[in-house]
Amino acid sequence: MLSEKIKQNLKNIISKYEKKESAIISILHEIQKEKNYIEDSDISELAKLTELPYSKIKAVLTFYTMFNSKKVGKYHIQICRNISCHMAGAKKIEKYISEKLGIREGEVTKDLLFSYSTVECLGSCGTAPVIMINETYYENVDEKKIDEIIEKLKVAK
Amino acid sequence: MPKVIIDGKEFIAKENETVLNVAERNGIYIPRYCYHPALSIAGNCRMCLVEIEKMPKLQIACATTVTDGMVIHTQTEKVKKARQDVLEFLLLNHPLDCPICDQVGECYLQDYYMEYGLKKSRIDLKDKNRKPKRRDIGKHLILDNERCILCTRCVRFCEEVTKTSELFINSRGDHSFIDIKTEEKLDNDYSLNIADICPVGAFTSKDFRFKERVYRLSSTSSICLSCATGCKIKVQHNNGKIYRILPDPNIYTNTWICDNGRMSYKITAGPDRLTKSIIKSEEHHLNKAIIKLFDILKEAKEKNLKIAILLSDYLSIEDNFALYYLGFEILKTDLIYASKEKEQKIEDGILINKDKTPNSNAVSQISKLYGIKKYEDLKDCDLLIGFYDDIEKLNIPKNKSVALSYKADKEYDNLIAIKTYFETEGSFINWQYFLRKTAPSVSAPTDTISVYDLCLKISELFGYYPKEKELNKIFNELKYKTED
Amino acid sequence: MNILLNDNFDLKTYITNGGYNALKKSFTLKPEEIIEEVKKSGLRGRGGAGFPTGLKWSFIPKTKTQKYIVCNSDESEPGTFKDREIIHKNPHSIIEGMIIAGYAIGASKGYFYIRGEFAREARIMEKSIYEAKEAGYLGKNILKSGFDFDIVVVRGAGAYICGEETALLESIEGKQGKPRIKPPFPAVKGLYGCPTVINNVETLASVPYIVIYGGENYSKIGVEKSSGTKLFSVSGPVKKPGVYEIPLGLSFKTFFYDWLGGMKEGEELKAVIPGGSSVPVITAEEAMNTKLDYESLQKIGTMLGSGGMIIIPKSQCMVELLYVLARFYHHESCGQCTPCREGSGWIEKTLNKILNYKAKKQDLDLIVDISNNMMGRTICPLADALAMPVISFVQKFREEFESHIEGNCKICGK
Incomplete structure (x- = not known):
């Protein structure tokens, strides 16, 4: 279900673009900001409201990997697994996070706060290993830093 | 006009023509999957790579696009290797479904493999990508994502031809697959064309599924009679049974055919096909039925009863004129009626015509030439002969009717079992005024007869033996176009 | 442009350091003159392709139709993190470069396409664009020149392929990022079918300097066919990883020891990927004997690329690394054309087997064969970007791969 805020904001977002269709990625980002994932029913609703074909919107949703089609944690941890982060110990970081939270890739913690996935190069290789939680970068991470970050997030509003 | 050289031969190309089109026009075939002449260019299969x-x-x-002086080679080692490699990539994750796949006999993968591939597989079966199979996509189609080579012909068809955009590519890379909204059905009126254009067995027709091997089918060119558009079709059959209809693409009338027209062959067989005539509620073999009908007509004539004849927009020129002859010359009745003129236009922007009958333009001409009355003028009669669909539409009392029919219907006392136009010839004039003929692909059931032959036989029983010239003179009187 | 600026990126700082003077000067020149200066400078595309920028601009037809400048800030090439640095430290240089480029080709609108993960950087750009607009450097009749220009920031959503020019345009238009068939090229038919120039962040950020000091002076930096400075983003176990601005032609040896401080304690140099994971790998020896410019690197069979330099130590197994790269390209392939779509998955699967000691002898030649069969046959160079690492890794470090096939690896510990 799209929120009222999104529905009211649609015209505004679309006005920034030269064609209605071009606003799709931006709108999907907005929807994801609210509940950290995008449901199929959101796409159906969006198709009706914008009068764009469902197929075009769903095609975009499934093509771009930042969009979550399945429910994720309130804080979705994305661990870079590409070359420089790999050399800097990304696998150890992944193992640590997985064991610390008690989940595997694709799963969500029982308190619904955390989930993780491995992603490709985040463009900050000089400060490897790098992780991204929702849309925030954390660079030069080690086990200690991860402990701090997770504790902070657990108590955050 | 640019001059190009392909494989050492010089050709003159049209402005802005592509290499593939110039080559094909001049008898040089370049293999391809994603290219289709009626769709936009995708360029993703990479099978048509050539050396320039x-x-x-x-x-x-x-x-x-060709430029003046372009030199193209389609048979060099480089090109042959490219085709072989592209085929290897296409077959890499393709399932070994041939034994159960309907596409066999018209499969681009099989055919090109034999021509350009012949490489042994270098991947273990267990390593092949798995994807959803046997998906019920709509009224007429089954989708197998594993067999799909992602040429996007189907996606482009839905976007550009039917403009309904149901299909899309879900995900990316080698995980991508053709998809549709979950509860939605791909049932726009042209969905079965997708099974035609799919070069592999990804989209298959539910109706044709598992019924016959393509290479056992014979093809007969004919025309569709589901509406006034009168698309040219290929009727495919084997051993006296029709298995499917395909469009016969042409520049005049149609590239595609609608799903309705595609299914029209079903009238030839099935549980409600009328295989024996019914006279006075009793079933009879053909000859007996004709004699009994003759008896009814003779009696009616002697008692000076009002006998009406309906000409039909559903029947051929030959059949209509034979009915007219029977009524006017033999039965000496002037109670002959035909439909009023119908509005004709393509109502969906593609092929389906507002006029759902195949021969209005011929019958309306016959009506004018011979002063035929209109259906609306029909008030009272004691006996009526007409085509079943017309009688049904006009709500004529069934006990007064002799219906010429393919369909059995218990409500009628008198039904004459006639041949369908899949079983006999018939000339029709479509909305563009093209005169075209159906051709028989299968034999009709033994005790059926064409309307033309029925009228002839009745005439003979009345002692008249009209010459063919007499019954065919109508063709000299009608106005129509022929293809160049 | 000075990369040693503080992380203080507001308009005031920029102007204090001479910002927007190049724009002012541009309006005193004719658009063709600016294109000439850029041509004279020898500036080449800094995103990876190295195409001469002035030449690219000159392809735009001189007609009075809608045209666009697009800044490619997709930066997803593994090992590359230099454009992010420019956004952090000098965002206005990009904006100024875009406006000047727009003026030079007659475009009234610019799009700043930034990868979705750079959310913070997108906000920085939006703030900077707002600042510039408020100060009159963007909008209608800029500095009373009669020239209108506006920039819109558009975010991606996680697709490396959108760094390819035409895939980027597809993404701005709101579609899946699948590269277009070329020709027609973007200069003729680009964004929304209009003539478009797409330039990398660093390329555009270099433009203000060229306008102020002149193309000839810019060409005096660097070496003959590789003029100017280049940002190198260095990662791997060196003492000082990070972003560096070097004069092109600098020897790798000097760069490695004097600038990067050499390897970290306990590590030894084995291999170098000089310009982002898509360029062929070179051995330590080859690296030590080469200079960092387009021609020198091409001569030894690799490329300058994006300048995303990855330093590989002896303690790193090459098989494992190549597997990581293959997995990346497979993940990022858009899936449009056959060789890349199927070949990338095949290579990853086979490398996985080699990595886990489950491969057959012929599997090593197989991945090289697949790579050769992919190259040059696709719509865009992603297939080549996978093929080149595979071929070069196997060519230069074959023993490590053969070792894995035989069932052991000293580095991996089996």
């Missing part, structure tokens, strides 16, 4: 001098990399023929 002065260009370092191979170029795709479907998207390369």
Whole structure:
């Protein structure tokens, strides 16, 4: 279900673009900001409201990997697994996070706060290993830093 | 007009023509999957790669516009290796479904493999990508994502031809697959064309599924009679049974056919096909039925009863004129009626005509030439002969009717079992005024008869033996177009 | 442009350091003159392709139709993190470069396409664009020149392929990022079918300097066919990883020891990927004997690329690394054309087997064969970007791969 805020904001977002269709990625980002994932029913609703074909919107949703089609944690941890982060110990970081939270890739913690996935190069290789939680970068991470970050997030509003 | 050289031969190309089109026009076939003449260019299959001098990399023929002096090679080692490699990539994750796949006999993968591939597989079966199979996509189609080579012909068809955009590519890379909204059904009126254009067995027709091997089918060119558009079709049959209809693409009338027209062959067989005539509620063999009908007509004539004849927009020119002859010359009745003129136009922007009958333009001409009355003028009669569909539409009392029919219907006392136009010839004039003929592909059930032959036999029983010239003179009187 | 600026990126700082003077000067020149200066400078595309920028601009037809400048800030090439640095430290240089480029080709609108993960950087750009607009450097009749220009920031959503020019345009238009068939090229038919120039962040950020000091002076930096400075983003176990601005032609040896401080304690140099994972790998020896410019690197069979330099130590197994790269390209392939779509998955699967000691002898030649069969036959160079690492890794470090096939690896510990 799209929120009222999104529905009211649609015209505004679309006005920034030269064609209605071009606003799709931006709108999907907005929807994801609210509940950290995008449901199929959101796409159906969006198709009706914008009068764009469902197929075009769903095609975009499934093509771009930042969009979550399945429910994720309130804080979705994305661990870079590409070359420089790999050399800097990304696998150890992944193992640590997985064991610390008690989940595997694709799963969500029982308190619904955390989930993780491995992603490709985040463009900050000089400060490897790098992780991204929702849309925030954390660079030069080690086990200690991860402990701090997770504790902070657990108590955050 | 640019001059190009392909494989050493010089050809004159049209302005802005692609290498693939110039070559094909001149008898040089370049293999391809994603290219289709009625759809936009995708350039994704990479099968049509050719060598063009002065260009370092191979170029795709479907998207390369020719320039004056271009020299193209389609048979060099480089090109042959490219085709072989592209085929290897296409077959890499393709399932070994041939034994159960309907596409066999018209499969681009099989055919090109034999022609250009012949490489042994270098991947273990267990390593092949798995994807959803046997998906019920709509009224007429089944989708097998594993067999799909992602040429996007189907996606482009839905976007560009039917403009309904149901299909899309879900995900990316080798995980991508053709998809549709979950509860939605792909049932726009042209969905079965997708099974035609799918070069592999990804989209298959539910109706044709598992019924017959393509290479056992014979093809007969004919026309569709589901509406006034009168699309040219190919009727495919084997051993006296029709299995499917395909469009016969042409520049005059149609590239595609609608799903309705595609299914029209079903009238030939099935539980409600009328295989024996019914006279006075009793079933009879053909000859007996004709005699009994003759008896009814003779009696009616002697008692001076009002006998009406309905001409039909559903029947051929030959059949209509024979009915007219029977009524006017033999039964000496002037109670002959035909439909009023119908509005004709393509009502969906593609093929389906507002006029759902195939022969209005011929019958309306016959009506004018011979002063035929209109259906609306029909008030009272004691006996009526007409085509079943017309009688049904006009709500004529069934006990007064002799219906010429393919369908059995217990409500009628008198039904004459006639041949369908899949079983006999018939001339029709479509909305563009083209005169075209159906051709029989299968034999009709033994005790059926064409309307023309029925009228002839009745005439003979009345002692008249009209010459063919007499019954065919109508063709000299009608106005129509023929294809160049 | 000075990369040693503080992380203080507001308009005031920029102007204090001479910002927007190049724009002012541009309006005193004719658009063709600016294109000439850029041509004279020898500036080449800094995103990876190295195409001469002035030449690219000159392809735009001189007609009075809608045209666009697009800044490619997709930066997803593994090992590359230099454009992010420019956004952090000098965002206005990009904006100024875009406006000047727009003026030079007659475009009234610019799009700043930034990868979705750079959310913070997108906000920085939006703030900077707002600042510039408020100060009159963007909008209608800029500095009373009669020239209108506006920039819109558009975010991606996680697709490396959108760094390819035409895939980027597809993404701005709101579609899946699948590269278009070329020709027609973007200069003729680009964004929304209009003539478009797409330039990398660093390329555009270099433009203000060229306008102020002149193309000839810019060409005096660097070496003959590789003029100017280049940002190198260095990662791997060196003492000082990070972003560096070097004069092109600098020897790798000097760069490695004097600038990067050499390897970290306990590590030894084995291999170098000089310009982002898509360029062929070179051995330590080859690296030590080469200079960092387009021609020198091409001569030894690799490329300058994006300048995303990855330093590989002896303690790193090459098989494992190549597997990581293959997995990346497979993940990022858009899936449009056959060789890349199927070949990338095949290579990853086979490398996985080699990595886990489950491969057959012929599997090593197989991945090289697949790579050769992919190259040059696709719509865009992603297939080549996978093929080149595979071929070069196997060519230069074959023993490590053969070792894995035989069932052991000293580095991996089996």
